[in-house]
Amino acid sequence: xxxxxxxxxxxxxxxxxxxxxxxxxxxxxxxxxxxxxxxxxxxxxxxxxxxxxxxxxxxxxxxxxxxxxxxxxxxxxxxxxxxxxxxxxxxxxxxxxxxxxxxxxxxxxxxxxxxxxxxxxxxxxxxxxxxxxxxxxxxxxxxxxxxxxxxxxxxxxxxxxxxxxxxxxxxxxxxxxxxxxxxxxxxxxxxxxxxxxxxxxxxxxxxxxxxxxxxxxxxxxxxxxxxxxxxxxxxxxxxxxxxxxxxxxxxxxxxxxxxxxxxxxxxxxxxxxxxxxxxxxxxxxxxxxxxxxxxxxxxxxxxxxxxxxxxxxxxxxxxxxxxxxxxxxxxxxxxxxxxxxxxxxxxxxxxxxxxxxxxxxxxxxxxxxxxxxxxxxxxxxxxxxxxxxxxxxxxxxxxxxxxxxxxxxxxxxxxxxxxxxxxx
Amino acid sequence: xxxxxxxxxxxxxxxxxxxxxxxxxxxxxxxxxxxxxxxxxxxxxxxxxxxxxxxxxxxxxxxxxxxxxxxxxxxxxxxxxxxxxxxxxxxxxxxxxxxxxxxxxxxxxxxxxxxxxxxxxxxxxxxxxxxxxxxxxxxxxxxxxxxxxxxxxxxxxxxxxxxxxxxxxxxxxxxxxxxxxxxxxxxxxxxxxxxxxxxxxxxxxxxxxxxxxxxxxxxxxxxxxxxxxxxxxxxxxxxxxxxxxxxxxxxxxxxxxxxxxxxxxxxxxxxxxxxxxxxxxxxxxxxxxxxxxxxxxxxxxxxxxxxxxxxxxxxxxxxxxxxxxxxxxxxxxxxxxxxxxxxxxxxxxxxxxxxxxxxxxxxxxxxxxxxxxxxxxxxxxxxxxxxxxxxxxxxxxxxxxxxxxxxxxxxxxxxxxxxxxxxx
Numbered sequence: 001x002x003x004x005x006x007x008x009x010x011x012x013x014x015x016x017x018x019x020x021x022x023x024x025x026x027x028x029x030x031x032x033x034x035x036x037x038x039x040x041x042x043x044x045x046x047x048x049x050x051x052x053x054x055x056x057x058x059x060x061x062x063x064x065x066x067x068x069x070x071x072x073x074x075x076x077x078x079x080x081x082x083x084x085x086x087x088x089x090x091x092x093x094x095x096x097x098x099x100x101x102x103x104x105x106x107x108x109x110x111x112x113x114x115x116x117x118x119x120x121x122x123x124x125x126x127x128x129x130x131x132x133x134x135x136x137x138x139x140x141x142x143x144x145x146x147x148x149x150x151x152x153x154x155x156x157x158x159x160x161x162x163x164x165x166x167x168x169x170x171x172x173x174x175x176x177x178x179x180x181x182x183x184x185x186x187x188x189x190x191x192x193x194x195x196x197x198x199x200x201x202x203x204x205x206x207x208x209x210x211x212x213x214x215x216x217x218x219x220x221x222x223x224x225x226x227x228x229x230x231x232x233x234x235x236x237x238x239x240x241x242x243x244x245x246x247x248x249x250x251x252x253x254x255x256x257x258x259x260x261x262x263x264x265x266x267x268x269x270x271x272x273x274x275x276x277x278x279x280x281x282x283x284x285x286x287x288x289x290x291x292x293x294x295x296x297x298x299x300x301x302x303x304x305x306x307x308x309x310x311x312x313x314x315x316x317x318x319x320x321x322x323x324x325x326x327x328x329x330x331x332x333x334x335x336x337x338x339x340x341x342x343x344x345x346x347x348x349x350x351x352x353x354x355x356x357x358x359x360x361x362x363x364x365x366x367x368x369x370x371x372x373x374x375x376x377x378x379x380x381x382x383x384x385x386x387x388x389x390x391x392x393x394x395x396x397x398x399x400x401x402x403x404x405x406x407x408x409x410x411x412x413x414x415x416x417x418x419x420x421x422x423x424x
Numbered sequence: 425x426x427x428x429x430x431x432x433x434x435x436x437x438x439x440x441x442x443x444x445x446x447x448x449x450x451x452x453x454x455x456x457x458x459x460x461x462x463x464x465x466x467x468x469x470x471x472x473x474x475x476x477x478x479x480x481x482x483x484x485x486x487x488x489x490x491x492x493x494x495x496x497x498x499x500x501x502x503x504x505x506x507x508x509x510x511x512x513x514x515x516x517x518x519x520x521x522x523x524x525x526x527x528x529x530x531x532x533x534x535x536x537x538x539x540x541x542x543x544x545x546x547x548x549x550x551x552x553x554x555x556x557x558x559x560x561x562x563x564x565x566x567x568x569x570x571x572x573x574x575x576x577x578x579x580x581x582x583x584x585x586x587x588x589x590x591x592x593x594x595x596x597x598x599x600x601x602x603x604x605x606x607x608x609x610x611x612x613x614x615x616x617x618x619x620x621x622x623x624x625x626x627x628x629x630x631x632x633x634x635x636x637x638x639x640x641x642x643x644x645x646x647x648x649x650x651x652x653x654x655x656x657x658x659x660x661x662x663x664x665x666x667x668x669x670x671x672x673x674x675x676x677x678x679x680x681x682x683x684x685x686x687x688x689x690x691x692x693x694x695x696x697x698x699x700x701x702x703x704x705x706x707x708x709x710x711x712x713x714x715x716x717x718x719x720x721x722x723x724x725x726x727x728x729x730x731x732x733x734x735x736x737x738x739x740x741x742x743x744x745x746x747x748x749x750x751x752x753x754x755x756x757x758x759x760x761x762x763x764x765x766x767x768x769x770x771x772x773x774x775x776x777x778x779x780x781x782x783x784x785x786x787x788x789x790x791x792x793x794x795x796x797x798x799x800x801x802x803x804x805x806x807x808x809x810x811x812x813x814x815x816x817x818x819x820x821x822x823x824x825x826x827x828x829x830x831x832x833x834x835x836x837x838x839x840x841x842x843x844x845x846x847x848x
Contacts, residue, residue, distance in 0.1 A: 021572050021714055032639045033571055034751040129569070135715030137561075137569030144568065145553070145561030147457055148445050148735030215456045273721065276700060290445055290732035291559030291722060297697065298718030308714035311572030321745045327458040 001030060004318040005040040005072040007098075008079065009064075009089060011049040014103055014130070015079035017307030018314075019053055025311070035318040041067050043089075064089045068096045075317050077101040077310055087111055094118035094126075099323060101313040103130035103306055105204035109220050112211070113331045125323025127313035132205040133158055133282045135305035136298040137312070141286070142212040149288025151213040153253040155424075156284035157277050158205045160300045161189045161196035162228050162248040166265075167278045170236050170246065176229065188280065198227035199263040202250045209284070210252035210261045215328040218252070222340045224262035231265055235351060235419045238390055239267045244349075244423065245275040251424075258341040267349055267423045347376070347423040348393040348401055352408070353415040356387040360413040364389075367411070371404035372396065386415060392423065425454060428742040429464040429496040431522075432503065433488075433513060435473040438527055438554070439503035441731030442738075443477055449735070459742040465491050467513075488513045492520045499741050501525040501734055511535055518542035518550075523747060525737040527554035527730055529628035533644050536635070537755045549747025551737035556629040557582055557706045559729035560722035561736070565710070566636040573712025575637040577677040579848075580708035581701050582629045584724045585613050585620035586652050586672040590689075591702045594660050594669065600653065612704065622651035626674045626687040633708070634676035634685045639752040642676065646764045648686035655689055659775060659843045662814055663691045668773075668847065669699040675848075682765040691773055691847045771800070771847040772817040772825055776832070777839040780811040784837045788813075791835070795828035796820065810839060816847065 006022070008015050022039055030036045042060045044050055050060050064085075067073055076093040078100060080086040086107050090100045095118050102108065108115070108131050119126050129139045133156070142151070157163050161183060168179045180197065183189035195201050203223045210218040228248050236246050244267035253260040268275050273295050277283040282300030287293050299305040317323070354360045361380070368375060374394040381388050393401065405417050430446070432439050446463055454460045466484045468474055474484050488509075491497055500517040502524060504510040510531050514524045519542050526532065532539070532555050543550050553563045557580070566575070581587050585607060592603045604621065607613035619625050627649045634642040652672050660670050668691035677684040692699050697719050701707040706724030711717050723729040741747070752758075778784045785804070792799060792815075800816040817825065829841050 017714075025572065025574070028574065029571060032751050034748075135712070136718050137565050140564065140569045141561050144740055145564045145736050146732075147453060147739040148449065148732035150449070150452065273700065276697065288559070288732060290441075290728040290735075292729060294560050294720070294722035296718070296720055299716050304714040305716060308570075308572035308712060311714075312569050315571040316568055319748060324458075324743060327456055 001034060001036050002318070003036045003038065004074055005038055005070070006075045006077060006314055007041040007043070007067040007073045008039060008077050009043045009067070009086070010079035011042060011044040011046070011053065012079050013303045014306045014310065016049065016053060017303030018077060018079070018310045019055070021304065021307050021311045022314070029315055033315050033319060035315065037314060037318060040073050041070060043067065064092065068092050073098060075099050075101060075314055077314060078104060080104070081106070083107055083110065087114070090115060091118045094122045094124045097122040097124050099125035099127060099317045101127045101310055101317060103310060105131040105201065105208060109204040109207040112208070113217065116325055116330050119323070119325055123323070125317050125320060126325065127317050128208070129313045130306050130309035132208055133284055133296070134298070134300040134302065135309045136282060136284070136296050136300065137309070138209065138284045138296050139212065141296060142209070146286065146288055146291070149290045151254070152287045152289055153251070154209055154213050154284060154286050155249055155251045155274065156209070157247055157274055157282050158250045158284065158300060159196055159202045159248060160280035160282055161193070163277065163282070164188050164280045165197070166228060166231070166236070166246055166248065169231070169233050170240065173233055173237065175233055176231055197229050199225045199248065202248060202263040206250035206252055206261055206263055209250070210259060213252055213286070214254055214259050216259065216339060217330055217332055217335050218259055218261050219332060219335070222259070222261055224264065226264035228265050232419065235349070235421060238351070239349065242392070243270050244268060245270055246421070247274060249424070255341055255344070259339060260341040260344045262344065264422060267421055343397050343399045345395050345397055347395050349419065349421040349423050350391040350393060350405070350417065351419040352389055352417045354387050354389060355413045355415070356382045356385050357413070361389070363411055363413065364408055367407050368404050371400045373401050373404045425458060425460050426742070427460045427462065428498055429462055429494070430499045430501060430738055431465040431467070431491040431497045432463060432501050433467045433491070433510070434503035435466060435468040435470070435477065436503050437727045438730045438734065440473065440477060441727030442501060442503070442734045443479070445728065445731050445735045446738070453739055457739050457743060459739065461738060461742060464497050465494060467491065488516065492516050497522060499523050499525060499738055501738060502528060504528070505530070507531055507534065511538070514539060515542045518548045519546045521546040521548050523549035523551060523741045525551040525734055525741060527734060529555040529625065529632060533628040533631040536632070537641065540749055540754050543747070543749055547747070549741050549744060550749065551741050552632070553737045554730050554733035556632055557708055557720070558722070558724040558726065559733045560706060560708070560720045560724065561733070562633065562708045562720050563636065565720060566633070570710065570712055570715070573714045575678070576711045576713055577675070578633055578637050578708060578710050579673055579675045579698065580633070581671050581698055581706050582674045582708065582724060583620055583626045583672060584704035584706060585617070587701065587706070588612050588704050589621070590652060590655070590670055590672060593655070593657050594664065597657055597661065599657055600655055621653050623649045623672065623687040626672060630674035630676055630685055630687055633674070634683060637676055637710070638678055638683050640683065640763060641754055641756055641759050642683055642685050643756060643759070646683070646685055648688065650688035652689050656843065659773070659845060662775070663773065666816070667694050668692060669694055670845070671698060673848070679765055679768070683763060684765040684768045686768065688846060691845055767821050767823045769819050769821055771819050773843065773845040773847050774815040774817060774829070774841065775843040776813055776841045778811050778813060779837045779839070780806045780809050781837070785813070787835055787837065788832055791831050792828050795824045797825050797828045
C-alpha cells in the first residue's frame with residue numbers, strides 16, 4: 001500500500017480536529033482509499049496541546065526544516081491562519097515537492113499565484129477545500145464536477161458567525177449589539193469580531209470561489225465589501241413583513257462578460273433556498289448554464305467539520321499521481337480593470353425619516369425619478385410629526401440610487417436615510 | 425494539449441444534451457481543464473436525430489466495433505439505458521482499455537462488479553456521476569470529498585417524477601391518479617410509470633449510493649422498496665396539519681454495524697431541509713460523523729442537467745493519469761446476509777376506520793400494547809357510525825407494528841387499516 005507522510009503545522013482547533021480524524025480513521029482510509037496516511041511531524045510550541053492529544057513529543061518541534069528536509073513527508077497541512085509564517089512555510093514546502101493542504105482563506109485569496117508558482121517548481125499540488133465553507137465540498141464541486149457548465153453565478157452564506165447573528169436577530173427580535181455580545185460569550189464570535197462582521201472572511205472566500213467559477217483571478221480588492229454591523233432589527237422586521245429574510249451574502253456573477261463580486265447584507269425572498277439556512281450553517285448556490293441551480297449546504301466551521309475537509313484533501317492529494325494546477329492564467333498580471341464590473345444593478349429597500357407634511361413625498365419621488373430610480377412600492381407610517389417611509393425600489397444601478405439618496409439627504413424635509421439594503 | 429477521443433452510445437435525450445454541451449464547450453474545456461475533447465464516433469440508428477444535431481453522418485454507425493477498434497477513442501459514454509446491449513458494449517469497451525461514463529443506474533446497480541472486473545482487465549475507469557441525482561455531484565462528493573468521515577446515513581429525494589407528483593398532490597389537494605395523468609401528459613412521467621412510482625429508480629440509485637457510503641456492495645435485493653401509488657391525498661392533508669410533508673425517500677443507514685437500505689414514502693418534519701425540495705428537484709442529505717449533515721440539491725434529470733454530469737465525468741476521466749477503482753471488495757460474493765438489517769425501527773402514522781362504539785379503542789390499544797407498540801398521539805373523528813382514527817406511533821420495530829396491525833385488522837369492530845406511513 002502507498003504510504004504517505006503528512007506534517008501538521010499548528011495544533012489549534014482545526015489542526016487538533018484533523019489529527020484526531022487522521023488517527024481514528026487511518027485504517028478506514030487505508031481500506032477505502034488504498035493509502036496509509038501517517039502524521040510524521042507536527043509544528044507546535046504549546047506542549048499542553050501535544051499532550052492533550054496523546055502525541056509522541058518526539059515528532060513535535062518548532063522548526064519547519066524538520067518538515068522540509070524530511071523526504072518521507074509529501075503533504076503539509078497548515079493551520080496557523082494569517083499570512084506569516086504560513087506563507088513562507090508553505091512556499092518552501094511546495095518548492096521542496098510537498099503538496100499543501102490549507103483552510104487559510106486569507107493567505108489563499110492574497111497569495112494564490114505565489115503559491116501556484118512554487119507548486120509548479122516543486123511539481124506539487126494545492127488543496128484548499130477547507131478554506132471555503134468548511135466541510136461542504138464546494139471547491140471540489142467547482143473544480144471537478146461543474147466542468148460541463150459555464151458558471152453564471154455563485155451566491156452563498158459563507159460565514160457562520162454573521163449568519164448566527166442575523167438568524168438570532170430575526171428569530172428573537174434582538175439588537176445587533178446584544179446578539180454579538182452573546183455570540184462572543186459563546187465563542188461563536190471573536191473578541192475582535194471585525195474579520196467576520198465586517199465581511200472580510202466572506203470577501204476572502206468569495207475571491208477564491210469566484211476565481212474558480214470564472215477562471216480568472218478575482219483579487220480581494222475587486223470584491224465590494226459591506227458588513228452587518230449597521231443592520232438594525234427594525235429593518236429585519238419590516239423585511240419579514242414583506243416576505244424577505246436578511247442574509248450576509250457573497251455574490252459572484254458574470255454579467256455581460258464582466259465579473260461582479262460583492263459581499264453585503266441582502267434581503268432574499270423567503271422562498272429562496274438560502275433563506276432557510278439558519279444559525280451557523282453555510283450554503284452556496286451555484287448557477288451553471290446547463291445544470292441550473294445546485295445548492296451545497298452544511299457546517300462551515302468547527303474543528304471536526306473543517307478537519308474533515310482537510311482530511312479529505314489529504315486523502316485526495318495522496319491518491320493523485322499528478323497534481324493538477326489551474327489551467328487558466330492565475331497570475332494577477334493577467335487581469336485588467338475592465339474584467340470587472342464596478343456598478344451593479346439591484347433592487348433596493350430604503351428606509352428614511354422625513355417631516356410629516358404635504359409635498360415631501362413628491363420632492364423625494366421627483367429626485368428619485370431624476371436619477372432614473374423607480375419606486376415599486378412604498379409604505380409610510382406617521383409618528384409624532386415625523387414619518388417613516390419604506391421604499392421598495394425597482395432594479396437600478398448602484399450609482400444611480402447613491403446619487404439620488406445623496407441629494408435626498410440634503411433636502412430640508414428629510415431627517416435621515418436610515419437604511420439602504422439590496423434586495424435579490 | 426492532451427487530445428481525448430470520445431464515443432457516444434445513443435443520441436436520446438441525455439445523449440443529445442451531452443453532444444450539445446461537448447460541442448459548445450470544447451474550447452472552454454480546453455482552456456480550463458487542459459484537455460481537447462472530440463466526439464469521434466456515435467452509435468445511433470435514427471438518422472433524424474443525427475441530422476437534427478448537425479452531426480457529420482460519417483462518424484455515426486450502429487456497430488460497436490467502430491468504437492472498440494478505434495485506438496483514438498479512450499472514453500465511451502453510454503445512453504441506451506437498460507441492461508442490454510449497454511452491458512455487453514460497456515464491458516467490451518472497458519476490456520479494450522476505454523473508460524466508461526454512464527447515467528445507467530439500472531445497469532450499474534445490477535452489474536457494478538462485472539464492470540469493475542472488466543475495468544481492471546483494461547486498466548480503465550468507471551464514471552457514473554450522472555446515474556444518481558442528475559447534475560448534482562453526489563457521487564463525486566462521496567468518492568472524493570467525504571473521506572474524512574464515516575458516513576452514518578444518506579437520505580434523499582432521488583426521483584423527480586414522484587417528487588413532482590407528491591408536491592402537486594400536497595400543494596393543490598389533488599388525487600394521485602389525476603396528478604399522474606397530468607405528469608404523463610406533460611412528459612414528466614412515462615406511459616408505463618412503474619419504474620418511477622413503484623420506487624425501482626430510487627432503489628437502483630440507493631443501491632449505488634449506499635455502496636459508496638458504506639464501502640460494501642448493497643445489492644438491489646437488499647433494498648426494501650415501496651412506491652407512492654397507494655398514497656392518498658387525505659393522508660397528505662392530515663400530515664400537513666401535524667407539521668409533516670410526505671416525500672418518497674431513499675434511505676441508507678448504518679445501524680449497529682448493519683446496513684439498512686429502504687425506499688418508501690415517509691412523513692418528514694416541515695423543518696427538515698428535504699421538506700422544501702419541491703417539484704422535479706432532488707436533494708440528498710449525507711450525515712458524516714465529523715462533518716455532520718451536508719445537503720446537495722439540484723435538478724436530478726433532464727437533457728442538459730444530466731448531460732452536464734456526463735460531461736463533467738468525461739472531463740474528469742480525461743484528466744486522470746490513473747483510474748481509481750473501488751478499494752473495498754466490490755464483489756457480490758463478499759457480502760453476507762448478516763451485513764444487512766431487515767427489521768428497522770421507525771415512528772409511524774396509522775389511519776384506520778372503525779365502528780363508532782364504546783370499547784373499540786381499548787381493544788386496539790391493547791393489541792398495540794401486546795406487540796410493544798406505543799401510541800404517541802391519536803385523533804378520532806366520527807362520521808355516520810364509523811370513526812376514523814389517526815395514530816402517531818412511537819418508534820418501534822417494523823415487525824412489531826406489522827404483527828399488531830394484522831391482528832387489529834382481524835377485529836370485528838375494525839373496518840379497515842387505511843394507511844401506514846413511516847415518520848422520520
